[in-house]
Amino acid sequence: MKKTDKISYHQKSPAELKTALADLKKKYLETKSKQYLGNQKDTSVFKKMRYEMALIATLLKKHENSKQ
Helix, strand or coil: CHHHHHHHHCCCCCCHHHHHHHHHHHHHHHHHHHHHCCCCCCCHHHHHHHHHHHHHHHHHHHHHHCCC
């Protein structure tokens, strides 16, 4: 993940982050199913996607904690 991607996630609203997280989870499951079928050979994609999901989840928690 590039630094510009991280910055762009920091600038998004919580609603946008939630939709991005849902889309990323859906894409992750699709990629996982491709791997089980044998169509996905590059397994490094999974680590990158999990990292991105964790970053978005962390930013959502930050937004929730800042409201309180």
